[in-house]
Amino acid sequence: MSTTEHSTEEARPETVTTAATVRTNAQGTRMETGEEIGAMDTIRRGLRFSPELTEGFWGTLTLALVAALGQVIVPIAVQQTLDTGLNGPDGPDVGFVVTMGVAAFFGLVVTSFASYLMTSRLFATSEKGLATLRIKAFRHVHDLPLLTQNTERRGALVSRVTSDVDQVSQFLVFGGLLLIISAGQVLVATVIMLVYSWQLALVVWLCFAPLFISIRYFQRKLSAAYGVVRRQAGAMLSAVSEPVVGASVVRSYAVQERTQGRIDTSVDAFRSASTKAQKFTVISFSLGGISAGLANAGVLVIGVFLGFTGDMTAGSVLAFAFLVTLFVGPVQMGTQIITDAQNAIASWRRVIGILETPGDLVDPGPEGETLPRGPIDVRFADVTFAYPGGAPVLHDVDLTIDSGTRVAIVGETGSGKSTFAKLLTRLMDPSAGAVLLDGIDVRDIRAESLRRSVVLVPQEGFLFNDTLAANARYGRLDASDADLVASATELGLADWLAGLPDGLETKVGQRGESLSAGERQLVALLRAHLADPDLLVLDEATSAVDPELEMRIGRALERLMAGRTSVTIAHRLSTAEQADEVVVVDRGRVVQRGPHSELVLDVGSPYARLHASWVAQQGK
Amino acid sequence: MAVDQQKPRGSTTREGFRVLGVAVRREPVVFALSTIGSVLFAVLTVADAWVLGWSTENVVIPAFETGEIGADMLWAVVALFIGVALLRAVGIVARRLGAGIMQYRMQAHTRRAVTRKYLELPMEWHQRHPTGQLLSNASSDVEAAWAPIAPFPMALGTVVMMVIAVIQMFAADVVLALVGLLVFPAVLAANLIYQRIASPLMTQAQRLRAEVAEVAHESFDGAMVVKTLGREEEETARFTAKVHELRDVNVRAGRVRAVFDPVLAALPSLGVLVVLAVGVERVTSGAASPGALVTVAYLLTIVSFPIRAIGWLLGEFPRSVVGYRRVSAVLEATGAMPYGLRSAPRGAAGARLEVDGLQYAYDQAVPLLRDVTFTVEPGRTVAVVGATASGKSTLTSLLARLVDPDAGTIRIDGVDLRDLHDGALAEVVAVVPQTAFLFDDTVRGNVALGADVTDDEIWAALRTAQADGFVAALPDGLDAQLGERGTSLSGGQRQRLSLARALVRRPRLLVLDDATSAVDPEVEARILASLREGAAGTTLVVVAYRKATIALADEVVHLEGGHIADRGTHRELLGRNESYARLVNAYEVDAPVPPVVASEGVQS
Numbered sequence A: 001m002s003t004t005e006h007s008t009e010e011a012r013p014e015t016v017t018t019a020a021t022v023r024t025n026a027q028g029t030r031m032e033t034g035e036e037i038g039a040m041d042t043i044r045r046g047l048r049f050s051p052e053l054t055e056g057f058w059g060t061l062t063l064a065l066v067a068a069l070g071q072v073i074v075p076i077a078v079q080q081t082l083d084t085g086l087n088g089p090d091g092p093d094v095g096f097v098v099t100m101g102v103a104a105f106f107g108l109v110v111t112s113f114a115s116y117l118m119t120s121r122l123f124a125t126s127e128k129g130l131a132t133l134r135i136k137a138f139r140h141v142h143d144l145p146l147l148t149q150n151t152e153r154r155g156a157l158v159s160r161v162t163s164d165v166d167q168v169s170q171f172l173v174f175g176g177l178l179l180i181i182s183a184g185q186v187l188v189a190t191v192i193m194l195v196y197s198w199q200l201a202l203v204v205w206l207c208f209a210p211l212f213i214s215i216r217y218f219q220r221k222l223s224a225a226y227g228v229v230r231r232q233a234g235a236m237l238s239a240v241s242e243p244v245v246g247a248s249v250v251r252s253y254a255v256q257e258r259t260q261g262r263i264d265t266s267v268d269a270f271r272s273a274s275t276k277a278q279k280f281t282v283i284s285f286s287l288g289g290i291s292a293g294l295a296n297a298g299v300l301v302i303g304v305f306l307g308f309t310g311d312m313t314a315g316s317v318l319a320f321a322f323l324v325t326l327f328v329g330p331v332q333m334g335t336q337i338i339t340d341a342q343n344a345i346a347s348w349r350r351v352i353g354i355l356e357t358p359g360d361l362v363d364p365g366p367e368g369e370t371l372p373r374g375p376i377d378v379r380f381a382d383v384t385f386a387y388p389g390g391a392p393v394l395h396d397v398d399l400t401i402d403s404g405t406r407v408a409i410v411g412e413t414g415s416g417k418s419t420f421a422k423l424l425t426r427l428m429d430p431s432a433g434a435v436l437l438d439g440i441d442v443r444d445i446r447a448e449s450l451r452r453s454v455v456l457v458p459q460e461g462f463l464f465n466d467t468l469a470a471n472a473r474y475g476r477l478d479a480s481d482a483d484l485v486a487s488a489t490e491l492g493l494a495d496w497l498a499g500l501p502d503g504l505e506t507k508v509g510q511r512g513e514s515l516s517a518g519e520r521q522l523v524a525l526l527r528a529h530l531a532d533p534d535l536l537v538l539d540e541a542t543s544a545v546d547p548e549l550e551m552r553i554g555r556a557l558e559r560l561m562a563g564r565t566s567v568t569i570a571h572r573l574s575t576a577e578q579a580d581e582v583v584v585v586d587r588g589r590v591v592q593r594g595p596h597s598e599l600v601l602d603v604g605s606p607y608a609r610l611h612a613s614w615v616a617q618q619g620k
Numbered sequence B: 001m002a003v004d005q006q007k008p009r010g011s012t013t014r015e016g017f018r019v020l021g022v023a024v025r026r027e028p029v030v031f032a033l034s035t036i037g038s039v040l041f042a043v044l045t046v047a048d049a050w051v052l053g054w055s056t057e058n059v060v061i062p063a064f065e066t067g068e069i070g071a072d073m074l075w076a077v078v079a080l081f082i083g084v085a086l087l088r089a090v091g092i093v094a095r096r097l098g099a100g101i102m103q104y105r106m107q108a109h110t111r112r113a114v115t116r117k118y119l120e121l122p123m124e125w126h127q128r129h130p131t132g133q134l135l136s137n138a139s140s141d142v143e144a145a146w147a148p149i150a151p152f153p154m155a156l157g158t159v160v161m162m163v164i165a166v167i168q169m170f171a172a173d174v175v176l177a178l179v180g181l182l183v184f185p186a187v188l189a190a191n192l193i194y195q196r197i198a199s200p201l202m203t204q205a206q207r208l209r210a211e212v213a214e215v216a217h218e219s220f221d222g223a224m225v226v227k228t229l230g231r232e233e234e235e236t237a238r239f240t241a242k243v244h245e246l247r248d249v250n251v252r253a254g255r256v257r258a259v260f261d262p263v264l265a266a267l268p269s270l271g272v273l274v275v276l277a278v279g280v281e282r283v284t285s286g287a288a289s290p291g292a293l294v295t296v297a298y299l300l301t302i303v304s305f306p307i308r309a310i311g312w313l314l315g316e317f318p319r320s321v322v323g324y325r326r327v328s329a330v331l332e333a334t335g336a337m338p339y340g341l342r343s344a345p346r347g348a349a350g351a352r353l354e355v356d357g358l359q360y361a362y363d364q365a366v367p368l369l370r371d372v373t374f375t376v377e378p379g380r381t382v383a384v385v386g387a388t389a390s391g392k393s394t395l396t397s398l399l400a401r402l403v404d405p406d407a408g409t410i411r412i413d414g415v416d417l418r419d420l421h422d423g424a425l426a427e428v429v430a431v432v433p434q435t436a437f438l439f440d441d442t443v444r445g446n447v448a449l450g451a452d453v454t455d456d457e458i459w460a461a462l463r464t465a466q467a468d469g470f471v472a473a474l475p476d477g478l479d480a481q482l483g484e485r486g487t488s489l490s491g492g493q494r495q496r497l498s499l500a501r502a503l504v505r506r507p508r509l510l511v512l513d514d515a516t517s518a519v520d521p522e523v524e525a526r527i528l529a530s531l532r533e534g535a536a537g538t539t540l541v542v543v544a545y546r547k548a549t550i551a552l553a554d555e556v557v558h559l560e561g562g563h564i565a566d567r568g569t570h571r572e573l574l575g576r577n578e579s580y581a582r583l584v585n586a587y588e589v590d591a592p593v594p595p596v597v598a599s600e601g602v603q604s
Helices: A005-010 A039-049 A057-086 A094-143 A146-151 A154-161 A163-196 A198-245 A247-252 A256-308 A314-356 A417-424 A447-453 A468-472 A481-490 A494-499 A517-531 A547-560 A574-578 A606-618 B012-026 B028-066 B071-120 B123-128 B131-138 B140-149 B152-172 B174-181 B183-221 B223-228 B232-284 B290-331 B392-399 B424-428 B443-448 B455-464 B468-473 B491-503 B521-534 B547-552 B570-576 B578-584
Strands: A378-386 A392-401 A406-410 A432-437 A454-457 A535-539 A565-569 A581-586 A589-594 B353-361 B367-376 B381-386 B407-412 B429-432 B509-513 B539-543 B555-560 B563-568
Touching: A039 A094, A039 A314, A057 A094, A057 A163, A057 A314, A057 B232, A057 B290, A094 A154, A094 A163, A094 A314, A094 B183, A094 B223, A094 B232, A146 B223, A154 A163, A154 A198, A154 A314, A154 B131, A154 B183, A163 A198, A163 A314, A163 B140, A198 A247, A198 A256, A198 A314, A198 B071, A198 B131, A247 A256, A247 B123, A247 B429, A256 A314, A256 B028, A256 B071, A314 B028, A314 B290, A378 A417, A392 A417, A392 A589, A406 A417, A406 A574, A417 A454, A417 A535, A417 A565, A447 A454, A454 A517, A468 A481, A468 A517, A481 A494, A481 A517, A481 A547, A517 A547, A547 A574, A547 B578, A581 A606, A589 A606, A606 B521, A606 B547, B012 B028, B012 B071, B012 B140, B012 B183, B012 B290, B028 B071, B028 B152, B028 B290, B071 B131, B071 B140, B071 B152, B071 B290, B131 B140, B131 B183, B131 B290, B140 B183, B140 B290, B152 B174, B152 B290, B174 B183, B174 B232, B174 B290, B183 B223, B183 B232, B183 B290, B223 B232, B232 B290, B353 B392, B367 B381, B367 B392, B367 B407, B367 B555, B367 B563, B381 B392, B381 B547, B381 B578, B392 B429, B392 B509, B392 B539, B424 B429, B429 B491, B443 B455, B443 B491, B455 B468, B455 B491, B455 B521, B468 B491, B491 B509, B491 B521, B521 B547, B547 B570, B555 B570, B555 B578, B563 B570, B563 B578, B570 B578
Parallel strands: A406 A565, A406 A581, A454 A535, A535 A565, B381 B539, B381 B555, B429 B509, B509 B539
Antiparallel strands: A378 A392, A378 A432, A581 A589, B353 B367, B353 B407, B555 B563
């Protein structure tokens, strides 16, 4: 007993060499991190996934520009008051100032209203777009192959559809358009500055040139830094989940301190990554202030000289000083948005990363085949399966299971039995060969039809934090309470159900933890029975149930399976004894098959050996 | 846990400041640094205006009037502007870096405190709180709580800016300054209205965020079931419902903000217009100089910035207050398990276990255990046998003191478990649960769990648990990373690692709760055989079904419906107890005989 089906593949993900679409990075996840996508590309792709984000874009932009005009109203009013109102050719002109003031007031009302419309539209479109993104990503996680799902930490996966999306939201609402507006303001300010004095405008731009040039450098640095931040955030979530999910183990081994130590480490790693990213942000931001100082000094000094040549008046130099603040404001705002955006973009990438991780098990959709109802015959045609980067765990398995038969698959731990079940139910696709149900390649069967006809009951039947009835109904959504009771009775579980304090309405707790492991398996069986499959695959489905009940369920299933096909994987060979046929798997190959009564007589064969140790276990 | 209506809402603003107060007391140095930076920045921003004014008065106007200017004056202008800008950059760095450090430190402190609390609080508390919610308490609620730290120093600094600006305004012209100051009460009023409307929305949004996380967490946890039953659509619908609720609340909150933001931005501008109107009057009447009017107008535009900054701060409050309340609910939760002062009893390889009159009910409704009494002498093995849901796992969780009994006592070497100090029990007892939980760590980390053991000891434990083979085959052996909850391993492998984890600690009482259910019979037989060697002398309590396991036991405790139906050796029970015989002999009934008529005759 050396390697087993699971250990080979996933403990060694670095060795993935296939040109497969699924990449594996240093963290061992098969999920796309999206880290190689550039910032602009991220935004482009993000917009493709959430088309709502661009809805009414031009309208919003127009509103934004109108709103931005609000910023120049006051400086213009000040300038006009000075130059025309107070220092006009005919002396102070109160009437002009009042008229201008009223005009400016209405201007402000209009621009403020535009600003309101813009902001609320922005909130509406970004929240809509992000809701779509969340839902798409969530759905895609469920469409991913089991293998890929398992390589990603649950907490990290959750954070991709929760906090990562929140980060993007912050950016889209307060950043995205503001960036465009800031750019617009810079443009408008530049134009106005040019109108006042092209020479001074040039001075201002020259003073800011170093900032504009260095932005790209900082952006790259920041992008990398925030990539680390998001990764550390995922690791931290995972560590934080341990005292919650592993609460009982932590307590029974009194490893609170050690667990806390691990959490502290990850919390600190996150903190220091965040601080590091903040350093870059701060430095790039402070450059803007220095440029502004240069620009102010430059404008006054050069302005004075221009005054000497008669190109400028005192009023226009001062107005220009105001205009510089109009220029500096949006530039600093823009710099800040660009730096803050790196965090959002890192998050956005991670969400997009999910969506761009290929869902290997492609549903052929409506064009796909539909399985006819009734018992299914199964054929494994030269099936080979290897986990990415691993050695094959099933070799050239060629096997037919006639419709309506009950087959038990036995073999040592790690012989490839579970792989068999996963291929049969299309949780994975074979590396070579094909799995055929009723002669149809499973890859050509519509997912809906496949899931309707083929049901797998795994060893750990996950339960949702709801009532027992709701969990059982997961198998058939329209089942009535009477149906549930009837199904339970058919399985011989009526007594158990009646013995529960609240019967069908019993709350099972998180992951079903208010029930014992055996009871959880009973609910999973009930669920599968309600689903009324044509092919039932049981993978150690009753391993935690007591022998008497297991036998009772076994006999009940036997009755219920009449007219269906069933494949059972079990360590307890009692199942094999009762199956129509036993398939013995050893190191990924089918080494023996036939009814129990024949195989057991073949002394020295793998089955006879397995059976002998089973019998010894039973103390027969 | 609806924290929403937890207490009568005082002023959100006041509570928001109280939350910030907590942060300031915790990180006074960084806070002081960033505030000084911010004040520096503020003072210099105002100085900028002063430099502009000074330059206007002393350089620009004279230059235009006289048509000439001294080089020294020009240099003074340049030096002033650049000096101010440089110092201001220093202020920015101190402020933003300080605020960032403070914010991240506070997040870290709170996350540590929350998780520490998770570790302290008893199992019952955990059973009552959904995982997704607890995770969100430690992540997004913490983030929300400390979000105002980022704009806080800036807001404080701008208060200084405001004060200086106001003083300058008064210096320039008292009447115009008074007119300009009308902006402040208007801003205050706008803010109060905003808080009033936005707070409930923020509360709702934060709760919904946690719920979205909860649904996602559970759904991803059950991904296999979702997939095998083809329930992706239903799950997506469930998630969509929550996401849409969150979206709608956010959109509504956004609309409120959309009103508030432009109003806040427009108020100072309106103020400038009013100042201009009044100013023109005063300038024409000779009461004020044009320079004073410009100064006041300019200062008022400067003041609009602090007002926005303070607005940003106050805008964060509703979410922060909600997040802080949710976090506090965890931090203030009570009910840590009480511990005694006794240290772990020492002695021979095996401990003596006395279970006396145990009574336990979850939720008080149906007793899961009643009047369970038995003793295990040192070094002996007791098998606990019973039908599904007869109380076996409850018994093991009482032995590990995950919960305390409602009545009765459990004693190890005569010491009541409740009298042992924190951590002492784990030195004596190791429980291997039915469902193995592995940490996101290496094999070594998972087995040793920080205990001071050598690699040889770890390998020995792995050997006994029949896990040495597959661990040796892992590319990094003991250093192989197992991934979150050991998802990269099969159920049987996880169980064996979990067993090795117990064995390496050389417990004096080892409790196995059907700990080999996912292991095939051959491997299980090997485990049992090596347990007899590797853990010889250890007192053993095994929950088991397999006869080979039961046969190893010196005594069998037969549980039925939460109480002991019978005790004795396996043979004795087989002989006299029909339901016991039916339970353990089930596999021998070869023919599909109806279970009720299985008779005593069927036995070994």
